Amino acid sequence: MRLRLTLRSLLIQAAWNPTDLLGTGLAWGLGGGRATAEGAEPDPTVDVGTRWHFNSHPYLASVAMGALEAMRRAGATSDERDRFRVALRGPLGAMGDALVWAGGLPAALLLGGTVWILGASPVGAVILFLALFNGLHLGLRWWGTGVGLRHGRAVALAFQRANLGGWAERARGAAVVLAGVVTGVLSVVAVQWLDRPLLWIAAGGILVLAGQRKGMALSGLLPAAFALALVVLGFGLTLLFGGS
């Protein structure tokens, strides 16, 4: 059952939509919206046709899958399971975002990028990144279904004991350190490859610090729009002044 739930969790976002978010994926993962204890008749208290609303970080949704399956086996009513599902949404989303999207993912990416800039083959760096990140990713899914199946409705306590918040803090710290490492490595590369390297390094330093000071305010499309503007400007100047 643990393997089945973990594998099904890989498709939990297959039908992601603005109405029930991950609800359809979760219900499918658990054997349908009307699944009940094995051998029992379909639960007559379930409101047929009512969509499940569920949101979570996709990797940690496995915690909910395991816990809801354990509750179903223990004979919890659909009403109890519905309330439990709603209660789990916030913590699983926030914790996964902090641990994976803001910490583990950028840290693994920046490590792979650093290894490549320092001389490894790009394919080797990509393999390193995928191996490191998916170790965390698949480990989280497997751990989640296990802890959910073991603890059922008491999963919140087990979740707390795992101290994922502490791990998220460390992962986010590692991502920032690695952002510094990439900047440092690029500075040395600038000295080796570019004319007027100090100018490039100063510009890079200003942009990193500006990005860091503004954080989320600069996180949208601004860097990409800036790059696009530079390319358009380059070709525009060429067209205007006929550079070669």
Next chain:
Amino acid sequence: MTPTEWILLVGLGTWATLDVTAFGQFMVSRAFVSGTLAGAILGDPVTGAIVGGILELLFLGNLAVGGVVLPEPGPAAVPAVALALSAPGVPGGLIALGVAFGIVWAWAGGRSTVQQRRLNDRVTARAWARGGGEGELARAQFTALGLEGLRGTTLTAIGLGVVTLVGIVGIIEFAGARWPLPTPETIALLVLAGLLGLGSLSGMAASRSGRPGAHRPLILLGAGLLVGVALALAITPAGSAS
């Protein structure tokens, strides 16, 4: 581009699109990964990693929190790399053009996601209206997955078609010959824009409260900077590459 390369690139673009949200999220959809793989398919993984890596940096600050719809630089990196590698010698102008196309295509991919999710809504609503049993939901799941795959295939195929068209009308020749900067400076310029994304990511990641600006991010960033300089000097002694 040979027919085999074209098929492999479309397959990679489809996989990267499915990987963004619908299936697995193994991070094949990161621009650094898909760009490098696209480059490897076309025989130049280094240029693929350069274009993919720049796109990665530019969109690094876009965190997929709360189910928000974001641009899709990973699938877009596939035609972007094909564009950068569409003339021999990989001049700086083609890298610039490839990255610019990747940015526009990433945005187009993000917009098409909105439509795709509305379609998912209709498919799943029908499955729930039929009772929400395992069979109905399985059909909805795999229909949505198929539609998402189709979106990825279509986007990549159109992207590669645009690359071919750009070559036919002479833009590739123009970009290769007339871009004003040498290749290293072109890459440096685009990386500069990416450093803004890198900084914003570090600001968000380091902030405990979600508000950037405290001293901790600066200390961590500075420590990393020193480590990076030391590492680079130890592994590639200054001046060796010039």
